[in-house]
Amino acid sequence: MIECIDITGSTNADLVSRLAAGEPVFAGSWLVALRQTAGRGRLGRVWNDGAGNFMGSTVHFPRAEDPPLASLALVVGLAVQRVVADILPLPHQAQLKWPNDVMVGDAKLAGILLERAGEALVIGVGVNLTQAPDLPDRATVALSRFGPVPDVEEFASRLAASFASELGLWRDYGLAAMLQRWLAVAYPLGTAMSVKGVSGTITGHFAGLDESGALQLALPDGRLHIVHAGDVQLL
Template sequence: MIRIVQETGSTNADLAARLAGGEYLPEGEWLVADRQVAGKGRLGRVWNDGAGNFMGSTVIRPAAGDPSPATLALMTGLAVYEALVGFLPRQSDLRLKWPNDLLLNDAKVAGILLEAANGVVIAGIGVNLHSAPDIPGRKVVALSDLGVEIGRDGFAQALTVSFDLELQRWRTAGLAPLLRRWQSAAHPLGTRLTVLPPGEEALEGRFAGLSQEGNLLLALDDGSQRTIHAGDVMLASAPH
């Protein structure tokens, strides 16, 4: 079910408030806003989108036997990728970037914010269908910039289908197939990356794939390899 509101501060915050108030929110129910005026992305960045873009949130209820909730970022990214790629003339233009951004021609076209609340995980997703927000120092793009016109409601329907499918696969097939599919949709092995781990200096290296737990493997220039559990990741050629 998709519930649409004309304007809100943040769809993630709205769902969190409803959960805090004791409301039961089932998986498969989405809150989608025409406009979002107080949205945020990872690391506290402002991410406000306008009419025509997709801004929506849903809940995931981790259960006993599920993979680690930390891997939901990869699952959600793959769900958005599968929803978007069917609308594009060239699949190779769209790439996943760890942990949960989507790049179109190396510019950010979609982002994901996962937040824990009242025993569930809220997945917030923003996709630049019609316009791209102005983010200083970041390359951003909208589908419409490339002549690809996708209606918000049509995309929302595609996303609910792919999200439900990927969530079921995550639960039943284990992590290995998810990690293989995620990596095949990511930038190629060997891509130069700049990584900003929390509280550390920037690291430069090459994408060496994912660990068995879904963490980023970074091959450093000195020949060593670093496992990245958290941090901001950018293509080294992109502006910081």
């Protein structure tokens, strides 16, 4: 089910509130807003909405037999990438940047925010369909730059189906198979990048993911550094 509303503060915050109030929120349902006034991104960033862009959230209810929950961010990113890749005309490519950004070239097209809400996980997705926000620290791009784009409700329908499919594969075939699919549409090994974390910024080259889905960064001295959380920038 896809519920589309005209305007709200944040679709993530709305679903968190519904869960806290004990309202029925079903797995596979999406709350989509045509405008947001208080959207949020990762690491406390403000998410700038734009008319015609996709802004929506869904809820995931973990099962005991699921792969590690931290890897769900990669699943969501893969689901978004699959939808975008079907819209982008060649030779343009939608690529994944760890942990969950969808990029076209060196510009950010989509972002994802996961938030705990009791036993559930609220997943927010923002995709620049018609407008790209002007951000001070990174390049952005909108799908409309490359040709016609679906409207918000059509994109929501495609994304809901894609996420359901990727979630099923993750649950049925496990983490290792999902990581292979993720790497197949990520930036190539050897891509130069920096990672900003609580202890500072580290620069190196993308060396894949470890068995848990953490980023592997090859450092200039030959060491392999494992990153479990951080802000990644392409160089």
